[in-house]
Amino acid sequence: MFIVLSPNSGVPVYRQLIEQIRLQVTGGQLAPGDEMPSTRNLSAQLGVNPMTVSKAYTQLEREGVLERRPGRSLVVGTLAPAETRTKKLEQVRESLATAVTTIRQLDVPTDEAVAMLRKMLDSHAKEK
């Protein structure tokens, strides 16, 4: 699982967790049956309170995205939305659409915007 928190985005941490976990389940990166990191582990890793992680997990459990097994780690549910390549690309398209609106509104040339995206993707890849 791969989580990136944006402290300055203004979006509550627990919501960022919900959105990113939901995304990776929908995109197939997390498959039914996969175990989630424990609330203690993930909170330590992200530098947040375990109850904040638990809040996100609880909401995802209500949605059926995660399944609870008392005494054991939560797992990705079988009722989780079905992964398809079409859905995956659609979610990427949606996130790019917001950027497209900004790029056009600011009259940034296509080549420049595209170069910026490539650079950002490459630089993060190197960070790993």
Added chain:
Amino acid sequence: MFIVLSPNSGVPVYRQLIEQIRLQVTGGQLAPGDEMPSTRNLSAQLGVNPMTVSKAYTQLEREGVLERRPGRSLVVGTLAPAETRTKKLEQVRESLATAVTTIRQLDVPTDEAVAMLRKMLDSHAKEK
């Protein structure tokens, strides 16, 4: 000026105002010298408290985006062209950052994501 609030986004209202006003100034939709709607008018229009609007205006004034004239409406400030370009690229980068997180979390290859962005930008250009 055109403001749309997303109550469910989790982003505080005052921040949505800041971001949208900043975007329209950078994009030229709001030109230096343009008068802003009064805090009372805009708050009535959006259904929020005048102090919430004022909070956004105050932050934008600190950034130099707006200029204060006691007893009169705030106006769009005059930024140096170089500063405008810097802010433009920064805003594009911010909007792309969200897409970058999504792309990486869904393991979409860089080339595919970049091609998608180019296609979206080109197809919209044709729509014009």
Added chain:
DNA sequence: ATTACTGTATTATGAAACCAATACAGTTCG
């Protein structure tokens, strides 16, 4: 049975966001 893990409940605290109401200080116009 004990240890080590799992998640959640509960209580308390503090910060942030938003609201409401009132008041203040400014400019402009008739």
Added chain:
DNA sequence: CGAACTGTATTGGTTTCATAATACAGTAAT
């Protein structure tokens, strides 16, 4: 000069978010 506009300061309140600490109830392994 007064009315009508401008933005902000202040005080007090509510809700949301996040944290901290402790405790509880579960499973699995030894």
